[in-house]
Amino acid sequence: MGHWNRNRSPRLTRTLAAGGLSAALAAGLFACVGEDPEIVTPTPSPEGDAASAGDAAPADAAPGADAGLDARGPDASDRFCDTQKPAVGVSDFFCADFDGADVAEGFTKANVPDGGSLVRVTDVAFSPPASLATNGDATLVWEKIGASTISEVEVTFRVNVSNLGAAPPPASGFMSIIDIGSVDTNVRLAFARGATIDGAAHTGYFVQTSSCPSACTSNAKRIAATLTANVWTTVRIVWTRAGDVDVWFDGTKVFDQALFGSTSTRVTVTTGLRGNGPPPATARHAIDDLMISVKR
Numbered sequence: 468m469g470h471w472n473r474n475r476s477p478r479l480t481r482t483l484a485a486g487g488l489s490a491a492l493a494a495g496l497f498a499c500v501g502e503d504p505e506i507v508t509p510t511p512s513p514e515g516d517a518a519s520a521g522d523a524a525p526a527d528a529a530p531g532a533d534a535g536l537d538a539r540g541p542d543a544s545d546r547f548c549d550t551q552k553p554a555v556g557v558s559d560f561f562c563a564d565f566d567g568a569d570v571a572e573g574f575t576k577a578n579v580p581d582g583g584s585l586v587r588v589t590d591v592a593f594s595p596p597a598s599l600a601t602n603g604d605a606t607l608v609w610e611k612i613g614a615s616t617i618s619e620v621e622v623t624f625r626v627n628v629s630n631l632g633a634a635p636p637p638a639s640g641f642m643s644i645i646d647i648g649s650v651d652t653n654v655r656l657a658f659a660r661g662a663t664i665d666g667a668a669h670t671g672y673f674v675q676t677s678s679c680p681s682a683c684t685s686n687a688k689r690i691a692a693t694l695t696a697n698v699w700t701t702v703r704i705v706w707t708r709a710g711d712v713d714v715w716f717d718g719t720k721v722f723d724q725a726l727f728g729s730t731s732t733r734v735t736v737t738t739g740l741r742g743n744g745p746p747p748a749t750a751r752h753a754i755d756d757l758m759i760s761v762k763r
Contacts, residue, residue: 498702547594547756559611559734559761565599565754566592575610585739588753593625593699598755599738606739615763616708618729620647623703624738624757628694628750637668638663640744641675641687644752647706647733652678654706656714660747664689674712678727690714692721696750734761 546566553560563573570587571577577585583603592598599607622645641659648654655675664673664687671693677685692702694716703715710728714721736759740749 498676504532517576520562535702540643551758553760556762557760558613558615558763559582559759561611561757562610563599563607563609563757564594565597565757566594570597570599571607573609574607576608578604578608579605580700585742590691591699591753593627593755596651598625598627598733598753600751600753601739604739604741606737606741607736609759610733611761613761613763614732615647616732617734617761617763618708619705619706619762620734620736621760622647622705622736622757623701623760625699625755626694627699627753627755628696629753630696631748635748637659637670638745638747639663640742640746641673642746642749643737643743644739645702645704646735646741647704648735648737649729650733651680651727651731652676652727654712654726656702656704657743658747658749660749662744662747674714674722674724674726676699676712676726678729684727686726688722688724688726690722692716692719699755732763734759 471513547564549563551562555647561573565572565587570585579585580603583605584601584606586600586602587603588598589596589601601607623643626644637660639662641657643655643657645656646653653676656672657675658669658672661668663669667689669689672690673687674690675685677683677688694702701717705711705713708728708730710726711724712726713723738754738757740752
């Protein structure tokens, strides 16, 4: 696998609120006002994590759940993104298949702190030849500012979670995987290992949201479903202006709650494992065929 690196920006140092996940959630609030939360760089692992992926069998995709998500077009030489186009009503559309020489192709910017890396993965790929993995809090960012407010943001991607060889100890922080943000609100798909989520210790995935229209508010809600290790799962996240957040794994809805909305004209999607608070050991999440659709 090749490593990709860009100009590095200095980290911002912040003092987090003490105590378990409250510190990690406090870190998430800084992102609402246009600043990056304190980043704690986890130790990269070459292996994955069976506990983080779970043991459940993958759910059958609902009819039409993967419409437009074929790995290749009629011409086998086509890249995945060459075969995709925005749906009716979509104002802004972005697709990344990570199959070019530059894994950051098309993104607005790359954040690669000291010790971090963006990895072009070739041992697993949903649409060959490559997918993306990140180490050391490196992330890719896509941002779009429109003339009108956002009515809906949809993020769809394929993810393959590998295994860790041993059961790591619990941690009070969490690992962000996909972060959808506006000027004042963030919605994150994240992973915890023993952190307190929605009032109880949780190992697995959850949705963390924060909003700062004036005073800042944050919460975290558990996802009961798991991602099966070493298989490709289609993840779809939809966030509406009213604050509704829906999540699907392979066409099965696993999360549906009314959280925080936004009237912003700017949308930002951040891709890559990023630690918040004392982060848990987390398996490699290889991501492929990422698509972002924004309605206004």
